[in-house]
Amino acid sequence: MPDAQQLLLFMAAGLLLNLTPGPDVLYIVTQSLRSGARAGMVAALGINAGCLVHIVAAALGVGALLAASATAFTLLKWAGAAYLLWMGVRLLLARAPRQVADLRALAGAQPRADLWAVFRGGFLTNVLNPKVAVFFLAFVPQFIAPEAAHPARAFLLLGALFNVNSVAVNVGWALAAAWMARHDAVQRGMQGLDRIAGAMFIVFGARLALADNPSR
Structure with missing residues (x-):
């Protein structure tokens, strides 16, 4: 393990990396705006579960395969791009949400979401992005000493620490978006927000489809 500094x-x-907006953050914010803080936090947990897959895979060498194999990277890249494009089209074609008055008539509750579907969506958003796997391969080893006795174990511990820290950031995004959604102006503009998202x-999705393997 690295020293304290x-x-x-x-x-x-x-x-800082977790604060940078990307598909993961967009997914969390969208779920919070549409269905409330609980859905946003479940989305965040799905994202972090996907990160765990990348961390374990990188420690086992699967991430190195993605970084080295153009075919493996491209297959996962296209799957991830297709999923992001599908979510984008679904939001563009979504029906207009209830009016603010209708929401208040339901005791101020936001539309209930299928939390398992929200979790699964967050998981797939992250795990189908090969650039996340390559990111862990490029970022984490910088903090592992070359003479480390158990580099794979150190990689897992640092990756787990990164993931635990990101939970707080992702939940913060969810809570902030849910707070925004309680305001009338946001509720009135929900359909426009769906279109933007x-x-x-x-x-x-298009950027991912056009991306080259960052390890090359």
Whole structure:
């Protein structure tokens, strides 16, 4: 494991990286705006579960395969891009939400979401993005000493720490979006927000489809 100074640097870098908006953050915010804080936090847990898959895979060498094999990277890249594009189109075609008055008539509750579907969506958003696997391969080893006795174990521990830190950031995004959704102006503009989110998912999907393997 790195020393205390390196560990603090690792945590600070991870925090900044987690604050950077991307498909994961967009998915969390969209779920919170549409269905409330609980759905947003479940989405965050799905994202973090996907990160765990990448961390374990990278420690076992699967991430190295994705980084080295153009075919493996491309297959996962296209699957992830197709999923992001599908979510974007679904948001663009979504029906208009209830009016604010109708929502208040339901005791102020937001539309209930299928939490398992929300979790699964977050999981797939993350796990189908091969750039996450390559990111862990490029980022985490910088904080592992070359002479480490058990580099795979150190990789797992640092990856787990990164993931635990990201939970707080992702939940923060969920709570912030849920707070925004309680305001009338946001509720009135929900359909427009769906369209914006849908367009952004399509942009992220297109960027992923066109991306080269960052390890090359």
